[in-house]
Amino acid sequence: MRNFSSRFLPSLIAAGMISATPIIAFADTTVKVGFAAPLTGQYASYGKDLQYGVQLALEDAKAKGIKVDGKAVNFELIAEDDQGDPRVAMQVGQMLVDKGSNFIVGHFNSGTTIPASALYEKAGIPDVNPTSSNPTVNQRGFKNLFSTITNDAQNSGAAARYAVTVQKAKRIAIIDDRTAFGQNQADEFERTVKAAGGNVVAHEYTSNTAVDFRPQLTTIKGLAPDFIFVSNSNPQAALILKQMRSLGIRATYVGGGGVNTTAFIELTGSISEGAYAWEPGRPLESNAAGKDFAARFKKRFGVDVLAYAQFGYDSALVAIKAMQEANDISPAAIRGKLQTIQYEGVTGPISFHSDGSRKDAASTVYQVKDGKWVPVHTETAGS
Incomplete structure (x- = not known):
């Protein structure tokens, strides 16, 4: 096939036959962030607190103009209500897998994280656990599970x-x-x-x-x-x-x-x-980053941090940091970098033992x- 001469391009663009914006070559990259917690029921206030923390993290990351492989990254939060019920957690966990989550932050209860994380392990999707503190969470030999919370x-x-x-x-x-x-x-x-x-x-x-x-x-x-x-x-x-x-x-x-x-x-x-x-964890007011987070959280959502929002925030950002270091949004690449990550979060320094539990965890x-x-x-x- 003969190449078009450049002198014909202006007329073709004007006629609408060729787009003036090269959509494919310069398209943003979308990273899907799965999230699950009780958003209704007895623990709904904790679930929303956690969700707000994750949401603020994604907004901060977007504002910084994060790029991967030269492309700007958009973050899509896929939030699901597991109702604090292990059976529901399995259902919404499968939904997060089916929707193509690049990584997951959740769940809230140990009783929901333990079964749902087995789904993510099988699917090869990294799950950064912000609140489930039962040591069993990290004692099953999973390679895709990382906890930012202090365990029981x-x-x-x-x-x-x-x-x-x-x-x-x-x-x-x-x-x-x-x-x-x-x-x-x-x-x-x-x-x-x-x-x-x-x-x-x-x-x-x-x-x-x-x-x-x-x-x-x-x-x-x-x-x-x-x-x-x-x-x-x-x-x-x-x-x-x-x-x-x-x-x-x-x-x-x-x-x-x-x-x-x-x-x-x-x-x-x-x-x-x-x-x-x-x-x-450490008191938020014990460091400048924590104080700043608490102030921005209240300004953004109109409420104070309830209990665990800072762990949701750090869980999302440590995964995004791993994605940046890998220069790759694939779940496998994110998991690989999480295993060796060194990240300074609002809850303090974050790195992980070989079982995915947090090093230097504080109470x-x-x-x-x-x-x-x-x-x-x-x-x-x-x-």
Whole structure:
């Protein structure tokens, strides 16, 4: 076929036979970011908090004009509601696979992440886990699973050592909700307390839908504890504290996660004064990047960070950093770089052990003072 002479091009363009914009050669690259969390139901506030963190990360990345292989990158957030239900999580997980996600941030609950991540492993799609803290998540030999959150062994271990060695607790009682999160965290706390020479006088169980904890608390009261560790999510933790105080139990109250929120204080009122909570990560206000993130988050969404938005933010950006280093948007390339990544996030430095768990993971104990959660102590696990 003969080539067109350049003198014919202007007339062909004007006639609409050739586009004036070379769409194919200079098209943007679209990266699909899968996201799953409970966006309705009991944990919806946490799911939306997490989603906002991911959304802000993608907006920041777009604003920086990130390019891969010389092409500008657009980010498409595919958000699905798993309702905090393992069966639903499998369904939405398959949807994220079928829709061609380049990487995934999720899920929220350990009970949903554990089954859904098996789908992503089979599909070869990297899953950056922002909140699921059961150690089982990273103990299955998966190559595509990376956790930016402190796991229960690290968080509860820190809480237990602090209870025995610093708070000098002598008679410790435990309540947990038997979820993958609550049970594992409580069991790890009990194991570490005993290893540190502490005394566990009771370990009571409830469910994640219960509202009356007086039977368990009445049993505990008869054992005269001076310290109660509660492994339930807010608002259950707040209800336990209220009922504990109504029964005249004056033991030190420590929540094991999900209670470091304004809502907890609002639900408990003045009786929350002095309560403790162990939370994964460092306080956002402990570094300039964290402070900036919190301020921009509130400006963008009109609400304060609830609990875990910063982990969603870092989970998305560490995957995008891996994509940039690979200069490739394929899931396999992103996974390969995540295995060796060194990234400075708003939650601190991020890198991963060979099993995908986070190195140098931190936990912080907070106490309610003058109606506010105040950080008391931060402990970092060894690398």
